[in-house]
Amino acid sequence: MIRSALASFVITAVLLVVVVGIVLVPIAMHMPDPLAVLDMFVFGPFRNPRHTGNIIEMATPGMMCGLAVAIMLRAGMFNLGVEGAFFLGGLATVATVLLVPLPGWAMAPVGLAVGAVVGSSVCAVPGLLRARYDASELVSSLMLNFAALFIGLFIVNYFLRDPTAGAMVSYKIPNDARLPRLVAGTRIHLGTIIAVAGCLLGAVYLFMTRAGFESRIVGLNPAFAAHLGLPIRWILLRSQLIGGLIAAGAGGIEMLGLYQRFSWQGLPGNGWTGVVVAILARDNPILLIPAALFLSYLQVGGDLISRNFDVPNEAVGLIQALVLLVVTSSAIMRNPRLLRLVSGRKAAANKTPGPKVAEGSAA
């Protein structure tokens, strides 16, 4: 299973390199020293430990949000609440460590737990609506992200805002609550280990537990799940609760790992990255790790050339847009579940029973 997923993973990655080349080469040609631009993009991230560290820091929330998406996608749920859950999880974590009097050692674990539970609501509510009323989780979660954003900004502004900071940011996160840094000279923090462990646990959950097995049955063939009498609604809800907890926990980890204050003024975009990571990894939790690292590498390389050369930031955006396009479109070509989603989810449900003879496929 891993081997076949790996094959398409490699194909996609090669495709990405080609695409990036197609965008980057013409841009580089306009520069006085085109080779230096390419060199900076490709090798720059590895010349300086700080930049290499950036890749890993950036990949950390990517892995976790990717894991959240993959677990939901495996159950057939395209829940985009990861973005809002990440945001709200970060905020609730910071709010907990700022407002609740806690001993220093308990700040991070309690803060992260509260953040995960509160933030997961952005995935859980669409999940409930889906389980209870068959409302499309795609639409409701997309909308709920913005509700989460503005509720969050309201809370920051009225309850957490540090009036002396000069911007709409929270008070400083106490040092005791911060996650320990692991590598000197970089900002790599404990969260990276949690994320990698999370991906491994995610693989165990999906492939070695009863609950994961059931969610894969529902995701691959709901009609089969119904035939077996599996509690489909509960399984769908469960996968979205788990996904929400992971995404919201990732938001908290991001805050305690990298930030001094809660300073997000908009949705940070890590949830969207998670969707791309999950699709690139073909919903395989183990492959989330290289997928997230690869996307972060592109991002860091892009940031480097826009900082050091006269390459407009928009060019980096263009590269990212193309990356997204390639990743999602190749997934659409190969993933029947997404294909179904794109071509209308009713198509699968209304499949008329008829003689289905596998003569051709057997011969």
Place this chain on the structure above:
Amino acid sequence: MTNAPLVAFAGISKTYGNGTLALDDVSFSIAGGVIHAICGENGAGKSTLMKILFGLEQPSSGSVLLDGKEVAITSPRVAAEQGIGMVHQHFSLVPSLSVTENIVLGQEPRRGAFIDRAAARQRVVDLAQRYNLLVDPDAVVRTLSVAAQQKVEILKALSRDVRVLILDEPTAVLTPPETDELFERLHDLRAVGLTILFISHKLREVRALASHVTVLRAGRLVGDVPLDSVEDDAIARLVMGQAERPKLKRGGRVSGAATVTLSGVSLAARDAADRLHDLDLAIHAGEILGVAGVDGSGQRGLVSVLTGRIQPSAGGIAYDGHSIAGLGTAALRQRGLAHLPADRFHDGGSKRMSLVENAIAGAHRLAAFSSGPFLKRRAMEARTVQMIERYNVRAPGPRAPLSALSGGNAQKLIAAREFATEPRFLIADQPTRGIDVAAAAFLHERLSELAEKGCAILLITADLDELLALSDRIVVLYAGRIVARMENGPDLTPERLGPSMLGLESAA
């Protein structure tokens, strides 16, 4: 050149990309103006051979000769130019277009830049009259019965001036009277000089229609004989490559107490195929109760209410005298329900999951296969290997995806899973549709065995041979009602069932 056969296959071999040898040095010829049957189990290579003739597949070696000349049939377009037409098992019609539009599609008569609709319609009317295949040229295809759609398919092929018409298991979707009508039309077509290649694994039909039969087994040619020179048994032996299909004939054994009773069950549904009206029915321990009926007569609704997928809108169902109102599929499975669904890949399993996962799903919460939240993957695999051996499933290995199996082997695996629960009540919905003779015979034996052990079995099938071979009693469904109840016996024949299946006669 006049002596050359119309179609000749010379040393055709076909190896697929995954290494499967689908055809192994097959050579035979087809004379012009006859109905030539091609017989064989699923996976014997019939379809592959026809796909090669129709240009959908290319042979790995060997060649196809038309009128003695080697022709490279590289695409269906080339096949059409050579006068070869094919009616697929799954129709390739556009449901929302009219009969006329479907038939002229791709070769529309034009007037300037526009389609000449009057000419198109006239062409279809002429064609239908010439071949006595009467369909309403203005009807929307979606609204037509399966048999009528098949006529449209045949007309579409004929409109392309074919010399050779390939029919891939054309009767799988038809009722007996419809089959008879199709056969008459095919005889007519042969009479006007058409050559017909008829693929089937039903010997009765081959006998009724063809004059020559070619038998393939495991990709090799094992027989190529005129039909009047062989007995049915001999052909069956060629097809199966072993002992002939045992002739089960049960009948009249109502043994134990009623396991499942339906009293006054009705189901109101938007789709007519789901509607039920006031059904009274009891299925007893140890009997096989056959349900006959044209597709869409309420079978699907009956299965839905019996498996707890849908609650009946009126009436009650009881298992062992206890009402099951409000219980879902899971609860009923715990009470001994098992179900072989009609669409094996849609409901019966998950194509992209492994055989292990397909074989154990449903039982995975039992202590044998899980401890705490974890699955015992080794125990699951061991049990699956056992099932594969016991049910003689031809599979590359337990970790292969279900999609790697042929229809018959997939059905055997699904049956292994369902029967492993030692069910007290089994719904077998089209248990052998589209699978090969050997697998069907195997499943028939298992069904019989289950009944012997006291399981109550509801057998829903469109295959009347199967129905008559297995059932103790038979009820006929028509438009959601039971219109006839019969004891099975030697004197019960498909001809006697036909009228009630079509609603012409009610004996309830």
